[in-house]
Amino acid sequence: DGGITQSPKYLFRKEGQNVTLSCEQNLNHDAMYWYRQDPGQGLRLIYYSQIVNDFQKGDIAEGYSVSREKKESFPLTVTSAQKNPTAFYLCASSMKVAGVGNTGELFFGEGSRLTVL
Amino acid sequence: KQEVTQIPAALSVPEGENLVLNCSFTDSAIYNLQWFRQDPGKGLTSLLLIQSSQREQTSGRLNASLDKSSGRSTLYIAASQPGDSATYLCAAPDGYNKLIFGAGTRLAVHP
Numbered sequence: 001d002g003g004i005t006q007s008p009k010y011l012f013r014k015e016g017q018n019v020t021l022s023c024e025q026n027l028n029h030d031a032m033y034w035y036r037q038d039p040g041q042g043l044r045l046i047y048y049s050q051i052v053n054d055f056q057k058g059d060i061a062e063g064y065s066v067s068r069e070k071k072e073s074f075p076l077t078v079t080s081a082q083k084n085p086t087a088f089y090l091c092a093s094s095m096k097v098a099g100v101g102n103t104g105e106l107f108f109g110e111g112s113r114l115t116v117l
Numbered sequence: 118k119q120e121v122t123q124i125p126a127a128l129s130v131p132e133g134e135n136l137v138l139n140c141s142f143t144d145s146a147i148y149n150l151q152w153f154r155q156d157p158g159k160g161l162t163s164l165l166l167i168q169s170s171q172r173e174q175t176s177g178r179l180n181a182s183l184d185k186s187s188g189r190s191t192l193y194i195a196a197s198q199p200g201d202s203a204t205y206l207c208a209a210p211d212g213y214n215k216l217i218f219g220a221g222t223r224l225a226v227h228p
Contacts, residue, residue, distance in 0.1 A: 006160075033215075042121065042206070042218035043161075050214075058215060090160055106151060106208070106216060108160040 002027050004109035006091050011114045013078070013085065021076045021112045023091035030096045032074035033106070036060060037088040046089075049074055050096070078114060086116045119144045119211035123219035130197055130226055138192040138222045140207035145185045147210050152181050152192050155204045155221070164205075165192070197226045 004025045013019045025032065031050050035043040045058030049068040063082025068074055074093075078085045091109045120143045130136055142150070148169045153161040165181040167174045167190070173182040180193040190207055204223045208216040 004160075035218075040220060042220045043208075044218075045215050048214060056214065088158075092161075104149065104210070105163060105166045106161075107163060108153075110160040111158075113158075 004091055004093055004107060006089075006109035006112050009110065009112060011112060013114060013116050015116065016080045018077055018079050019114065021078070021089055021091075021114070023074045023076065023109060025072055025074075025091075025093045025109075027093055027095075027107065028071070029093035029107075030071070031094045031104075032068070033092040033094075034058075034064070034066065034074070034076045035090045035092065037090060037111075043090065046076065085114055088113050119147075119209055119217040121207060121209050121217050121219040123205075123207060123222050125222060126220065127223040128225070130224075132197060132199060132226055132228050134197050134226075136194050136197055136224075138194070138205050138207075138224070140190040140192070140209075140219055142188050142190070142209040142217075144209070144211070145188050147185065149210065150181075150183055150190050151208045151216065152179075152190075153206045153208065155206060157203075161206065194224075197224075199226050199228055202226050 007022045033048040034046040047066040049055035065077045089112045092106045094104050122141045124139045151166045152164045155161050165174045167183040178195040183190045204221040206221040208218045211217045
């Protein structure tokens with residue numbers, strides 16, 4: 001089935017550790033995104049990528065890093081510099097970044113919940 | 118900078134009722150608006166995408182309208198069912214590169 005797969009579903013991190021969240025899509029989408037969701041708040045954009053080997057910071061990129069070496073993969077690393085990493089992380093993709101001639105409709109994975117111990 | 122607000126924050130209705138969820142946005146220069154559903158602990162499921170050239174979009178018991186001039190979108194759910202219980206989020210573009218999400222409306226439909 002086509003879709004977006006995030007792993008792990010649950011992750012625990014100790015203080016000072018880096019952790020990496022995986023996101024894989026088989027939709028042949030060009031654009032991929034990482035969002036963070038905190039209780040009672042809307043989703044906030046961390047990073048996005050429009051094409052392989054290119055990515056841009058979103059609104060809350062500090063303490064996070066990404067790579068886009070393959071079209072289907074967009075892993076997110078939560079570094080020790082992120083002061084409050086406990087959150088629900090959502091990966092999404094769209095056919096292209098929205099603009100004239102395409103919809104930019106966003107599709108999401110099932111999310112990864114990160115807890116700092 | 119785009120800001121998206123959803124009202125009400127929470128809604129509890131008896132089964133069978135028709136209901137309306139509201140979404141407002143500050144920058145009306147949008148090319149589309151998207152509605153999502155989120156079940157507890159899950160990702161978001163796309164419900165409806167309305168292009169700026171459209172005034173409404175329908176899928177089953179769901180109907181979403183878009184009024185760019187007033188900066189508003191509504192999601193109409195007909196004949197609500199307990200299975201409709203979830204959080205509903207709307208999202209509007211900020212430029213071409215990202216969507217801005219509202220905080221959502223948490224809907225509970227009780228038998």
